[in-house]
Structures are given as C-alpha cells and as structure tokens.
Amino acid sequence: MTDAPAQDPNQPAPAAGPPLIRVLAQYIKDLSFENPGLFSGQQGANAPEIELGIDVKVEPGPPAEHIFSVELRLSARAKRQDTIVFICELVYAGVVQLLDAGREDVEPMLLIECPRLLFPFARRIIADVTREGGHPPLMIDPIDFVGLYRQQRQRAEAQQQQPAAS
Secondary structure: OOOOOOOOOOOOOOOOOOOEEEEEEEEEEEEEEEOOOOOOOOOOOOOOEEEEEEEEEEEEOOHHHOEEEEEEEEEEEEEEOOEEEEEEEEEEEEEEEEEOOOHHHHHHHHHHHHHHHHHHHHHHHHHHHHHHOOOOOOOOOOOOHHHHHHHHHHHHHHHHHHHHHO
C-alpha cells in the first residue's frame, strides 16, 4: 500500500489535461443575400471586386459552466465599377464549452481556435448562397485568425495607452 504525497495548498492544482473546446451547437444566426446586379448587363464581363469583412464576437454564458457564444461575422460585397453585384452577410455562431482552460488560455481559445473551427462551415454557406444567387461560388481564402487576434490586441493596447499619453 502506497500513500499519495499530500498536495501543497500553496501550489496550483495539476492540470487535468490540455485545454479543450467542446462545441455544443453551431448554427446560422443571421444570413442576408442581396442580388441587385445579376442582370446589370455586365454578366460575364470581368470578375467583380470583392470586399471582405471579418469579425468575431464573444458573449459569455453561465460562468460556472465555462460556456460561451462565439459569432463569426463574414460579409462580402461584390462590385463592378460602381454597380453592386451582390452583398452577402453571415453571422455563424457556435456555443462552446471550454474545458481545463486556464485564464491565459480563454481569450485565445475564444478568438482564435473557435472561429477556426466555425470558419469551414461559414465558408461553405457563403459559397452555396452566392452560387444559388446565380454567381460563381465565392470561395473565401483561409483566414489567419492568429494575425487578426494580434491586430486586435495591438489596437486595444494602443487605445489603453492613448488616454495615458494625454
């Protein structure tokens, strides 16, 4: 019979394992497709210019359960010269639970890893909607969520330092 060593109360508890993301649900929260330029007389002309917008929004759920709602917001606006060909806006949401995540892990998991999990589904929806709207499917290139997270952090730090400099 062996006795387990007593846990020192001043030491942090050992982690149960690596932090995990459990996807509880994912769904289309909002979808809009406007198609004003399909018959503008320029169909088949040069490819339209595409403006993409990407945003991630997180809303906390019950804190004791570590549940969050993560929204991936994608918008695409296609134009030829001054004519809008189509506008597609999608909010694709996931309800996630973070398991064994330390405080330092929560923000990157919610703003990098969760959108990375949701993106392929949102990308497919955008492609299907644009194709069903009479256009070639819009295949959005993979998104660097790490880079977006870093940019967001830099902007937040710059805004915090700005009032201090005044």
